Amino acid sequence: MGTGGNTQTFYQSETYPSRWLASNMAWARNLTKNQLGGVIFGCTTSTMKECHAKQLFGLPAQHFSYVKNIEAGLPLFLFDYSERKLHGIYEAASSGQMNIDSYAWTTDGSKRTKYPAQVQIRLRLKCLALAEYQFKPIIIDNYYSQTHFWFELDHAQASKLMSKLSSLAVASRPFIPQNPPALRTIIQRFPSNKKTEENGASELPPFKDDFAESHDSIGTSATSDDSVCSDGNNQLVDSSLCNQMIEIEKDLIYEKLKELALNGDFPNASITEHVLEPARSVMDLEHENDDDDLMTLEKRNGGSSFDSPDYPATVAQLHGEIEELKAFKQEQIRKTESLEKKLAEAEQEIHRLESRCMTLESMSYTSAGLSGDETLIESPDQFCLNLNESILIVGGYDGVSWSSALHSFLPSHDVLRSLKPMSSVRSYASVARFNGELYVFGGGTASTWYDTVESYNAVNNEWTLRPSLNKEKGSLAGAALNGKIFSVGGGNGVECFSEVEMYDPYVGRWISARSMLHKRFALAAVELNGALYAVGGYDGSDYLKSAERLDPREHSWSNIGSMNAKRGCHSLVAMNEKLYALGGYDGTSMIPSVEIYDPRVGTWMPGKPMNEGRGYLAAAVFKESIYVIGGVKTNEDIVDMIECYKEGQGWQATKLKAVGKRCFASAVVFGGD
Template sequence: MGAGRKAQTIILNGNSPPTNPTYTHASARNLGKHQLGGVIFGCKNNTIRECLTNQLFGLPAQHFTYVKNIDIGLPLFLFNYSDRKLYGIYEAASPGKMNIDPYGWTTDGSERTFYPAQVQICVKLQCQPLLEEQFKPVIEDNYYTNHQFWFELDHSQASKLISLASLSVSTRTFLPCLPFITTKRGKFFQPLSSPETEEESKGFGLFATQPNPDVTKCLGCVADSKVATSVSETEGECELLQSCPSEVDQSNNYLSRKMDSGDDSPINGDNQLLEAHLDVKMVEQKEKDIILMKLKQLAFNRGRRDIPSTDYVYEPAVTSDMCPGNGGSVHEKISSDEKNEENHCSSSYCKSIITKLIQEVEELKAFKTEQTLKMKYLEQKLVDAETEIQKLKNHCTMVNSVSNAPIKLSDENAIESLDELHVVPTMSIYILGGYDGESWLSTLDLYAPSRGVMKSFQPMNSVRSFAAVASLYGEVYVFGGGDGRMWYNTVESYSPGNDEWTLCPSLNQAKGGLGGVTSDNKIYAIGGGNGVDCFSDVEMFDLRLERWITMLSLRQKRFSLAAAEIDGVLYATGGFDGVDYLNSAEKFDPRMRYWEHISSMNSKRACHSLVVLNGKLYALGGYNGNAMVSSVEIYDSRMDSWMTVDPMKQARGYSAAVVQNESIYVFAGVESGDRMLNTVECFKEGRGWEIIDVIGNRSFMSAFAL
């Protein structure tokens, strides 16, 4: 509701025609064509019949400002001011226009309508009417007094009303969508009934078309003229009361005879299905009601295809078509006893109808299943899109926040002004925790290789070293590790956009020296140990389940291993198995669902690093059982072979390595014994290794890049 709107009296097609030329109306919400999600029209007990019979809704001329925005298919509702109920669900069968019927809702057509802003309608789904106390919370913003509201609905309101109404689907027969024929206040649908039925034709006829006798006959809908219609003037609720007793009785008697005789024909055993189509009111299951209504609509559609549009008739008393081969005229009015004798369908004909109905039910079920699968697929695509949007938002937030964060330079002799310093988070590397030679760390620092800049951000909830790290949906997860005295099973995640840490579900057991990998939107914690035992365990974290699930174990125990992922395949290399240092490696392909050995590395390695550059694995440094090494090996998955290449400038283990901008960066680590490194080495294809910076002593840390 916009501020400053003036609440005024609404004049509707259900109210008495305005006699005061100075009457006013409520200001519209003025929703644009693309904002309009639905429209509510109004009526009273004395006009609801004409609205639904003629399939035409109308409002005073001043409401045309938004009625003109109605397109075919737009959801519509009908509010009865007499009983304060909302009827639906309808939809527009034409665009909103002025004066579709210039004489609608007038006594004898001698004067023009007071409600020229009109739209033709058809029933989308016949539901039980909603009480005002049910629908008012949905359109609360439209109320400008306790009992008056604006008729324009935005998309959210329309969707909620449709969902609310759909919870109470009515089993009553609904209006077919019919061509609209107008004359100068003549009847829209001229009845074919005889003068004797003239009085009866003044009722509220829901069928404005001649049904297809081949289909509707055995549905018990057109066997005689006993379709009674009524509208409760006091309650404002339109009802269609159907009864075709002769056909129902004959069909049930026929089924009883077939079942008693033990006939194995297709009709035997389908008594429940036939009864569901013979008498809608006996069906209690909501899904069967909906299917039945769709079948009836199909029956009417078939009938319309054989009848010229000018032959549609307004016929409150449904025509008494005969079954094939029994003769009879649509103009004749015969007695109930004669119909019971003459209109009995042959068993073969009924069997064919039932077979067709069963086939259509199966087709509807198959269609529903297909639509359900499509909806699930689209929902998943929506989740993926929202994830990508969140990633972009996080990056944008980081761009804004980094420029304002406190900084420190690795080279104090090269201090630059803040205005000259430009750091892009997506071109930077985050370093977490570790040990600096004096204390265990909980710090989170951002390092920009191109500028030699370190910036501190919100630290972790606890000091953490020997931990694994992986990213998922734009956030960074660090898990396991320890503080030099005890091992953790705790997990926490970091949001770069908010610069904050959040505790997450814990691992199934405490461990450190493990590998962390993200694949197919899931995080894997691979191997590790607790200072006493080495593990081959693999755990997977599924964000939807919010817990770690035990997966198929490695073929070997591996502590201080290194892990990585290429094209959805997980790789685990080296480590310590409790007895010896390993040069073996293995992979897990989700399509194969088991770990298998691949070619072994040329050197034993533990506490080393493993990164992926241009589709190949790089194993960097580590400890071979005797000393830290500087050697580097490359694994080509297509050849299943390792190749030794140029070593790093310094031997190092317990370091951290990251690939950024087609370059490998290796940070600090341990060179030998208790001698720690403070250098940063960089590798780029065609240029080899070079030391590019000094960041301070640090080891046992983790690193990641966005």
Template sequence: MGAGRTQNFILKDNKFPEQNQAVSPKSNKAFNSSFRNLGKSQLGGVIFGCKTATIDECLNNQLFGLPGPHISYVKNIDLGLPLFLFNYSTRRLHGIFEAACPGKLNINPYGWTSDGSERTSYPAQVQIRLRLHCQSLHEEQFKPIIWDNYYNLKHFWFELDHAQTDRLISLLSSVVIAPTTSAPKLTKERKIPSTSQWRELKSEGFDTAVSNGDFAPSSSSNGSLDALDVDCNQSYETYSDRRTIEESEKDLIYMKLKEMALNRERFDPSLTVDNNVVIDGENLKQERLLEKQIISEEKPEIISVKSTDDPSGIAQLKKRMEEFDAFKTEQSRKMEYLQQKLLEAETEIQLLKDRCMVLESRSNPDVANGDKTASGNFTELNSDINEFMYLIGGYDGTQWLSALDSYSPSLDTVKSLKPMNSARSYASVARLNGEIYVFGGGNGSLWYDTVEAYHPDNNTWTSRPSLNRVKGSLAGATVNNKLFALGGGNGHESFSDVEMLDLDVGRWIPTQSMLHKRFALAAVEHNGAIYAVGGFDGKSYLKSVERFDPREHSWTRIASMNTQRGCHSLTVMNEKLYALGGYDGKEMVSSVEIFDPRIGSWMTGEPMSEQRGYAAAAVLKGSMYIIGGVVSGECGDNIIETIECYKEGQGWQSTNLKAIGRRCFASAIVL
């Protein structure tokens, strides 16, 4: 296991969301730290350490571990996150693995100890499973990919961002070891033993399974790996996503050729084969341990090669491998073609659905009267632009979206329009000259400085001048035909900056900054002034509110809210400002506060039915709608599918509107 150093980053205690957490800008190599402190949304993968003396236990028990201080980021490991194993003794990297449960402390409190009498020195642990069996890489092969992680000649940070992880997976995938013709063995779902149960199992030598079947027995004497699937306090489906090669013929050939090469090496180690088919002797044992995780008990017949064989067999072996590589290249080309055809088919299906809806609406009066189950192209039914809102980007629980949809709450219908040029969430939107401007934001791992404008008349997007720096979770508003971008942050610090887009000049111009740094704030224009409300200043969530008057060209503090909040929504209806939900530093809230500029104070409004933050909100035809969002610091199952509607004098009402589905980190706007 790798040795850890003292953590020197200054992290905030706020638990939600990771991208809201500002850290001290000391993240450079000169500042001696063994952690990068990537947030959960920024963490793309993790490298674990081992030595030749401990690698067998890591692989046999399917458990990786690091010293206790590393739990600061190991706890951010979620089910399915890519993992890698670095052997300090051989300086080689093994993979590709993935997390079979979230990272936590002391899954096996006695791991990597001689007799189980002492507590483990590596309690920051995660249960793993093999995602793709690849040949190991020497440090010189992967070092350029993670060069920024090296803080001295021999040690590097184990946390990988998404770009590094993708490049590392790509490199390992280029030396993948082909699967056999048999499907991998699957085991039933298991549970992690408690501390006392680990001690009991350890004293018994891990040879006896618990009678109720909850625990897996230890590795058998031959060192084979069981495909452990761990409950880890949440159920998941066992891993079975392995493809077989067409007709399985090429796999069989590959395994026979590989065995030939290994047998030949035993008789004459000086013989090697192109494409790294022969594995270094010092790593052969570990490579075979990995093979056992994906090879079933039924092995194909192996052709052995004697030392007296004709050396011309090497040339034949090279030729076979070249043919196999050509086959893999052709298969990849076919897959890319099929994926493209699938996208085209999905587009055609959507167009047909839209057309069917139009035809049904002409013959079905229920649709025209607002049938809640209708879906399709409502813009052909009603050309009044005040009948719908635009919903832009976000995250649906599966992917970051570049989508632009028009949505009619009265019909509960969605129309897909031309998507943005890139997936975008945590962005801000504003109207300018009849167009929709979307600026900043990111794709879950990368912040943007780009700006796009949508033309409703011709359904096209146009690139506009970029912001002066990358930022997300910012706010925007339009005053006097000028577009303003307020605050935001880049994942490390919060900004008070304000930029103004002047189309006559053709660029964003820095203007008067806000009085406070504000990340995940909300802002609106009302009666010629801009209101900036709440947010996160890098230390705490804010109650404060400030107003910008272009005539005075200055920000003025006004009455604060009663509740601190960030990642909330802000709307204007009937001359009043509504602050909806958000995060108060401890949890998402359902509370609503109302500001009347004529009175100059905030009053408590009727709360929403659900706690939610990072929701999209808009006012349409005298009704306020809040759409989706998240109920806690995690995405996935915590994304809210419901829509609530507010009318003055009637309060909040839950709706059965379902057309949008799961959506968070999106923006909504009405032209």
């Protein structure tokens, strides 16, 4: 890392605070098994069918920290990202496990699933889906941004969601997932006109459309050796199953009609009355046993029953309207995606213009009143491209979105310049200056870890993809040493690593080097006087005070003196032949403390604390000063205050505002040593 420090994060554990968790900032509250009252799983419209068909829900591996706490019977819910609706009520049919189906939700089953934290499910009660405005007030404490929320539910939240959904229950019995071909044949074999059962009740003519097939849920059927019926292929099928399938088909039609009527999806009231009332009649007929009741029912429907020749036409009209609604919905989705893309482009343009304005304002100020050893910049472009006079800030999160941005920050003028962004959004990464370029490796987002590496060339303002790491990992540390780059520790949300990878440009790939003495996730590392230091972190069970050093001449790691306090998700920088461990998380709270290590003495000494306790911060040494940028407070707020430290002066809270809120980012000084 040279004089730069990179933001680090810490590992999942029940000892963490309920939010802003190590590598799990955007997906875990880390409720204990006793506190867990329910879990929301995610899907899209295209994957919901497979969830129901396989009776399986899944989440990315990082979510296993709480999926493992699921036991059979726990209430579950399914959130459709495409429509932003919550479906339920489901319950766990197994405990939470990894890779129940290793190839679920993949295109052709040739690749392993991206959602291995899985649980088998069954339907507890079929209900109408809740729109986000309906369920958001119930789980408002889980929202960490405008559109993102944690999936873990406490008992109170789960109970309220079940109560809300139960009020919209639409079936008294479970459905059969994706009717088998033989059973579909049974349903289709019944004639389209009225058929009278032994009890005199009129049955609904068969009606099959995409809606009926799309309601995949979990159910079972009893069999009997005494009563059978035959399908079109002369296969024997239980008669009770026949009756159950008929009733299910009727339920499906009635539910859809009811939902459309309640949502006002019919173009006019006359169609609503004409279609919904006959459907109600069918359900009522199940309980009518004499001709008088039937006559009363027909009178209530204006003399129309299901023998009416108008009924098939009405159903056909309804089917056509459903198809029109589907087409309309798809068109709205396309328009929404287009608008979102344009909005993102507009936001980028606004940010570029804001940076330009700040540059021009700074230039105006500079030309009016620079003095002393400050240099007059002749043009904005020359000013902004002078990277030797700035701190580079890489990626991160601003409380709303993950960033792929690379910014050049000039503290002396409080100006932030946008440079060419990385190829993908990236946080929890490590950075190192190497061969005149800036290397960024590992990291990821709230749901994905990377093994990718890319480097930035300031001469042409371009990024280049480099050989990938051997493992996907985040919350790692790294530094350049003796013509090589070292990637140290980290984890993937399930494991903590002690492994070290080394990139040798002459070999052209990352190779395994001597592992550290301890597993360290959310550690910090820096090079000083030809040695690599790795400090603090999380080993899978506790935060660490320990530190160790790699001396290339000895080709091994050795323990050095331990810090006075445990810490992870901190930063480490080297200044004036000393190491500075800054802030972080001690297992209880974000801390402001600073410790200083002098290799000549071999011990850590307390330094002056920062004004603000923070973790997930970025730090860099610039002109004999340490700048601490962003991070997260104990109360979960993202820090927008930059602090500056000079020996003999302590920490000063600056008024620099150009960077704004930022956490999970990395910082490094590009030019000069």
